[in-house]
Amino acid sequence: MNLFATADIVAIAFFIFAWAVYAITLERTAHGRNSLNARMSIYREVWVRRILDREARMVDMQIMASLQNGTAFFASTTLLAIGGGLTLLRSTEEAMSVLATLPLGIRSSPALWEIKCVGLIVIFVYAFFKFSWAYRLFNYVAILLGAMPFAEKRDTPEAQSHVMRTTKLFQSAGRHFNRGQRAFLFALGYLGWFISPWVLIATTLAILVVIWRRQFDSDAYRAMTN
Numbered sequence: 078m079n080l081f082a083t084a085d086i087v088a089i090a091f092f093i094f095a096w097a098v099y100a101i102t103l104e105r106t107a108h109g110r111n112s113l114n115a116r117m118s119i120y121r122e123v124w125v126r127r128i129l130d131r132e133a134r135m136v137d138m139q140i141m142a143s144l145q146n147g148t149a150f151f152a153s154t155t156l157l158a159i160g161g162g163l164t165l166l167r168s169t170e171e172a173m174s175v176l177a178t179l180p181l182g183i184r185s186s187p188a189l190w191e192i193k194c195v196g197l198i199v200i201f202v203y204a205f206f207k208f209s210w211a212y213r214l215f216n217y218v219a220i221l222l223g224a225m226p227f228a229e230k231r232d233t234p235e236a237q238s239h240v241m242r243t244t245k246l247f248q249s250a251g252r253h254f255n256r257g258q259r260a261f262l263f264a265l266g267y268l269g270w271f272i273s274p275w276v277l278i279a280t281t282l283a284i285l286v287v288i289w290r291r292q293f294d295s296d297a298y299r300a301m302t303n
Contacts, residue, residue: 081189088274089196092281096263099285103292104252112292114255116301121251122244128222129231129240137222145215148254151261152208155201158264162198166191176271185271193270200264207257214250218243262288 103109128137165172169187185193221243226236262284269280292298 082274084274085189085270088270088277091278092263092267092270095281095285096259099288100256100259113295113298113301114251114292116298118248118251121247122240125222125240125244125247128225129236130228132228134222134225138219141215141219141222145212145219148208148212148215151254151257152205152212155205155208155257155261158201159198159205162194162201166194166198169194190271196270197264197267200260200267204257204260204264207253207260211250211254211257214246214253218247218250221246259288 103112103114109115124137128134131137169190173185173187173190221239224239225243226233226239230236263281266280266284267277269276269278
């Protein structure tokens with residue numbers, strides 16, 4: 078515990094608390110059910126129901142392919158970020174010597190620097206698991222879309238059950254993708270800790286304001302409201 082100053086403990090506790098409260102508010106509360114993510118989730122069901130009415134579904138499969146490709150891009154980018162974090166971890170002395178030449182007043186022990194690097198790697202590992210699982214779920218959704226009943230059977234109980242099954246899996250894929258993106262954004266805030274614990278608090282607040290505004294006070298949110 079001597080590795081951490083009181084300011085470091087306060088800053089990292091605030092970072093974890095802010096991330097947890099934001100995630101719980103967005104996913105588990107009534108206020109979160111009015112977010113941009115929640116409103117888009119409703120349109121996943123609308124889309125699946127519209128697919129049921131169409132005989133030709135090539136465009137829908139192309140859209141699914143674009144969702145899969147975007148998720149795969151984020152997953153592969155996360156692997157690069159993990160590699161960068163590991164490079165920082167094994168180059169502690171070099172990184173600290175470079176930072177010592179900068180006019181930022183950065184002071185950190187090698188052990189604390191390595192702990193910071195490990196924390197950054199953990200965040201990106203979490204993001205990778207979220208993106209990779211979302212990619213797998215999008216694959217499952219594509220399979221279910223391929224198994225969608227024909228349009229003339231859209232009013233049967235089997236077709237309606239298939240729609241709800243596909244929608245729930247689709248919403249789960251979107252939820253895990255959103256969690257991966259959230260980890261990416263909070264990782265940017267976490268970088269402030271490499272400068273000082275007070276900068277970590279400031280960058281965490283900045284990230285929190287940005288993502289909160291996008292969910293509840295952005296142009297996209299207002300467009301979905303209208």
